[in-house]
Amino acid sequence: MKASTSTIWTSEQSQKPRGQKWKRRAVLKALPFGFRISGFLRLSDFGFRFWASLVLVAWPALQVQAAPFEELFREGVAAYRAADYAGAAKAFRQSTTVQPASGTLQNLGNAEWKLGHTGAAVLAWEQALWLDPFNMPARMDLRFARRAAQLESPELAWYEVVSTWLPANWWTWIAGASLWLAVGMVMLPGILRLRKAAWHQAVAALGLMVFLLSVPAYLGVHTRSRVGFVLQKDTLLRLTPTLDAQAVTRLAAGEPARLVRTRGNYVLIRTNRALGWVEREQFGLTTG
Amino acid sequence: MSLMLSQPKIDVASEVKATAVFDPPVVRPGEQAFYRVTFNALEQSIDWPEKLNASAGLEMSRGAHGEILRMTGPSYAPLTAINYRVRSAGLGEFDVPEFQVKVYGKPVTVPAARLRVVAAPPSGARPAQRVLLDVASTNLFVGQAVRARVLLAGSGTGVVQGLGQVQFSGQGFLVDLGGVRQRIEPMLDRGARVPTFVHETTLTPMVAGKLSLFAQGFSAGNQFFGPIVITGTATIPGGPPQFTLLESEPIELHVRPLPTEGELPGFTGAIGTFALGPPKLGTNVVRVGDIVKLAVTVTNQGEGPLARLVAPPAPRVRDWQVFAPSDAAPAQAVPLAPPGAPVPADMLVGVTTFIYTLIPLTEQALATPAIPFSYFDPQRGAYADLTIPSVPVTVNPGAVPGDLPAPLQAGSPPVETEKEPALSRLATSPGRTAGSLVAAQQQAWFPLAQLAPAALFAGLWGWDRRRRYLEKHPDVLLRRKARRSLHRQWRTARRAAQAKDAPRFATAAVSAMQVACAPHYPAEPRALVGSDVLALIRETGGNGRAGEVVRRFFTVTDASRFAMTGANATELLALEPELERVLAQLDERL
Numbered sequence: 001m002k003a004s005t006s007t008i009w010t011s012e013q014s015q016k017p018r019g020q021k022w023k024r025r026a027v028l029k030a031l032p033f034g035f036r037i038s039g040f041l042r043l044s045d046f047g048f049r050f051w052a053s054l055v056l057v058a059w060p061a062l063q064v065q066a067a068p069f070e071e072l073f074r075e076g077v078a079a080y081r082a083a084d085y086a087g088a089a090k091a092f093r094q095s096t097t098v099q100p101a102s103g104t105l106q107n108l109g110n111a112e113w114k115l116g117h118t119g120a121a122v123l124a125w126e127q128a129l130w131l132d133p134f135n136m137p138a139r140m141d142l143r144f145a146r147r148a149a150q151l152e153s154p155e156l157a158w159y160e161v162v163s164t165w166l167p168a169n170w171w172t173w174i175a176g177a178s179l180w181l182a183v184g185m186v187m188l189p190g191i192l193r194l195r196k197a198a199w200h201q202a203v204a205a206l207g208l209m210v211f212l213l214s215v216p217a218y219l220g221v222h223t224r225s226r227v228g229f230v231l232q233k234d235t236l237l238r239l240t241p242t243l244d245a246q247a248v249t250r251l252a253a254g255e256p257a258r259l260v261r262t263r264g265n266y267v268l269i270r271t272n273r274a275l276g277w278v279e280r281e282q283f284g285l286t287t288g
Numbered sequence: 289m290s291l292m293l294s295q296p297k298i299d300v301a302s303e304v305k306a307t308a309v310f311d312p313p314v315v316r317p318g319e320q321a322f323y324r325v326t327f328n329a330l331e332q333s334i335d336w337p338e339k340l341n342a343s344a345g346l347e348m349s350r351g352a353h354g355e356i357l358r359m360t361g362p363s364y365a366p367l368t369a370i371n372y373r374v375r376s377a378g379l380g381e382f383d384v385p386e387f388q389v390k391v392y393g394k395p396v397t398v399p400a401a402r403l404r405v406v407a408a409p410p411s412g413a414r415p416a417q418r419v420l421l422d423v424a425s426t427n428l429f430v431g432q433a434v435r436a437r438v439l440l441a442g443s444g445t446g447v448v449q450g451l452g453q454v455q456f457s458g459q460g461f462l463v464d465l466g467g468v469r470q471r472i473e474p475m476l477d478r479g480a481r482v483p484t485f486v487h488e489t490t491l492t493p494m495v496a497g498k499l500s501l502f503a504q505g506f507s508a509g510n511q512f513f514g515p516i517v518i519t520g521t522a523t524i525p526g527g528p529p530q531f532t533l534l535e536s537e538p539i540e541l542h543v544r545p546l547p548t549e550g551e552l553p554g555f556t557g558a559i560g561t562f563a564l565g566p567p568k569l570g571t572n573v574v575r576v577g578d579i580v581k582l583a584v585t586v587t588n589q590g591e592g593p594l595a596r597l598v599a600p601p602a603p604r605v606r607d608w609q610v611f612a613p614s615d616a617a618p619a620q621a622v623p624l625a626p627p628g629a630p631v632p633a634d635m636l637v638g639v640t641t642f643i644y645t646l647i648p649l650t651e652q653a654l655a656t657p658a659i660p661f662s663y664f665d666p667q668r669g670a671y672a673d674l675t676i677p678s679v680p681v682t683v684n685p686g687a688v689p690g691d692l693p694a695p696l697q698a699g700s701p702p703v704e705t706e707k708e709p710a711l712s713r714l715a716t717s718p719g720r721t722a723g724s725l726v727a728a729q730q731q732a733w734f735p736l737a738q739l740a741p742a743a744l745f746a747g748l749w750g751w752d753r754r755r756r757y758l759e760k761h762p763d764v765l766l767r768r769k770a771r772r773s774l775h776r777q778w779r780t781a782r783r784a785a786q787a788k789d790a791p792r793f794a795t796a797a798v799s800a801m802q803v804a805c806a807p808h809y810p811a812e813p814r815a816l817v818g819s820d821v822l823a824l825i826r827e828t829g830g831n832g833r834a835g836e837v838v839r840r841f842f843t844v845t846d847a848s849r850f851a852m853t854g855a856n857a858t859e860l861l862a863l864e865p866e867l868e869r870v871l872a873q874l875d876e877r878l
Contacts, residue, residue, distance in 0.1 A: 138712070
């Protein structure tokens with residue numbers, strides 16, 4: 001009798017770690033890759049528990065952060081469909097504050113347009129394209145708005161035009177990754193004592209080529225970040241950054257300009273035809 | 289010019305007089321009254337102040353304002369009225385004092401007026417006369433026409449007045465002035481049927497959102513502006529009319545934009561419920577190049593009026609040239625069912641006809657092309673298909689050349705290949721996200737992110753150089769390893785000495801000396817004997833005492849290891865200071 005009990009006990013003991021092992025594998029599979037690597041490097045139970053606990057604690061926090069952003073987006077859509085454009089614009093703006101997103105900015109532009117805020121609408125659509133140049137509705141909205149309000153598009157240099165082909169941040173990562181790929185393919189075979197192969201040099205050359213090609217776009221992103229849009233109707237372009245300054249001209253809402261410098265409550269901007277100062281709140285940069 | 293000269297003049301030369309009254313002059317607390325100022329002048333000539341001075345506690349908000357021209361002998365006398373809605377929660381007498389405004393550039397005094405707010409107004413006091421605005425539906429879609437009625441109830445004795453200059457005040461809607469209908473008919477008012485003047489028209493909201501509007505008009509006595517239908521018994525007052533500007537309570541329309549989802553081809557803005565009659569072709573046998581007319585009737589079956597209906601555009605097909613109707617026939621009020629029944633007075637149902645002109649281009653055409661058409665049904669909140677179906681037809685060869693289609697198609701209006709830009713639909717998902725709109729390269733962390741791979745590669749390079757160096761100089765590693773072992777055995781010896789564990793102390797001391805000397809030969813540490821250690825001590829100029837210490841330690845440990853009788857290691861504990869010095873010398877040599 002004792003023997004059988006002992007046998008059963010032994011069986012349970014032997015199965016328990018196996019079950020834990022399977023559970024652990026399942027959890028590891030569910031974890032992001034980075035956590036799996038960490039789990040692999042720390043094979044001790046403590047390491048596994050630590051990372052699992054971290055994920056379990058952090059995951060709800062991430063969900064809490066994501067929830068208001070999408071909830072606000074849905075609120076905005078509902079308000080827009082109920083023709084409450086002011087409420088929709090407010091919700092979309094709050095959503096972009098939490099998490100800038102191309103679709104949210106596109107909808108914000110629509111709501112602002114319905115409210116008659118041409119400048120804010122153009123800025124929102126431009127920001128949507130800044131994040132996602134493949135957002136065709138936002139592109140069509142801009143074309144529609146510029147035709148309706150008789151506005152010009154920003155004048156871009158060739159390297160700035162190139163930078164509009166992909167999302168702004170992509171160029172940065174492409175340039176960085178390709179450069180370090182080229183460096184790595186030159187250095188690593190020697191360090192790792194691999195026999196030098198033609199493909200090492202080919203990949204290094206490819207990386208260098210991509211890097212050199214992406215540099216102009218990288219610079220274009222940098223200069224495009226100074227492009228902004230006039231937000232208010234009949235904005236005075238002033239000769240000096242003072243309240244009583246002589247007016248150079250009046251700018252229409254949505255007109256593009258480049259930020260030159262800032263001084264106090266005024267910004268010096270260069271439009272397609274003139275250079276002058278406007279109040280800071282009358283001008284919005286694409287980069288926020 | 290003669291027509292203009294024949295028109296009566298507008299009297300702007302007479303002395304301008306102003307009147308100011310509260311209507312009614314006595315009200316209960318919270319009851320609304322009107323403060324009404326009238327001038328015998330054109331409205332545009334009055335320089336009206338933005339705010340009026342009034343007794344504290346009297347709420348005043350701007351109401352209707354309007355102008356009407358009265359025929360007085362050979363000329364028109366203008367009359368302008370400005371209304372304020374007033375209300376007081378408390379009892380008492382409230383004054384709007386006398387003030388001056390400029391009319392035609394000259395000062396005109398507006399007399400003072402007083403409103404009494406009492407708990408119980410005297411019997412026989414009548415409430416302010418006002419009009420009622422009745423809109424069939426207040427929840428609408430943009431472009432959805434809705435019937436609106438302005439009602440002026442008559443008195444209990446059957447006396448009813450007309451309304452002149454009826455207007456709708458508000459923003460964001462169109463009023464169909466061409467479709468105005470006026471009538472007098474008995475209607476229920478406070479439980480009694482009284483003759484009521486009805487001014488009926490159609491409103492079409494043009495913008496989405498909440499639209500506030502109210503109706504206004506001048507009571508015009510026995511004057512009626514336009515044709516009027518009188519049903520039942522009504523008494524029209526005689527004598528010159530007293531033009532009083534009346535207004536309704538504001539109402540709010542909730543206007544939603546048309547959904548973009550589910551829009552069907554051929555939608556031209558038709559909103560309501562419509563039915564399509566059978567399309568009628570002028571003839572079913574035509575020749576190539578002949579003109580044939582296709583007529584189709586659209587009947588309004590909804591509750592809303594059939595205000596405007598735009599015909600669907602003509603389709604472009606291979607075998608036909610189709611011309612869209614230049615203008616649809618105006619909507620006609622018609623009875624729905626049964627045929628021949630009188631048209632309900634309160635329903636503006638209607639029918640309109642689209643007439644398309646078609647020219648067959650080949651004899652292969654067997655039927656007229658279907659013409660896509662659709663409308664938006666506000667009841668269902670969805671688009672409905674109303675495509676005009678094909679009609680079978682026989683096309684015979686004509687006198688025109690066989691290659692007619694080419695020149696005809698070439699001469700037809702060009703098709704717009706590029707779609708006209710329009711405001712897009714809402715994005716249904718947030719789309720591509722980013723942590724910030726600021727470019728990554730301009731973030732503070734970006735240089736660090738770029739330095740990380742640089743540091744990694746620099747580290748790898750440094751590690752590789754070091755590795756290659758050590759490969760060329762293996763003694764460095766050997767000495768390092770020996771130094772670590774020496775220190776480990778040294779610590780063990782110290783702990784054994786503290787614990788008075790003499791055998792362990794002796795073993796650890798000997799091991800320490802062996803590992804410290806091993807790199808100098810090189811040899812396996814355990815293979816070294818005391819003389820090997822002594823050789824190094826001597827080389828370093830060790831004195832006799834150090835050599836003695838080494839010998840004694842090796843003697844004792846060798847004895848304990850190889851002799852049958854173990855040696856006494858206790859005495860070695862006393863040699864710990866000398867051992868320290870020996871080990872320090874050996875450590876220095878490493």
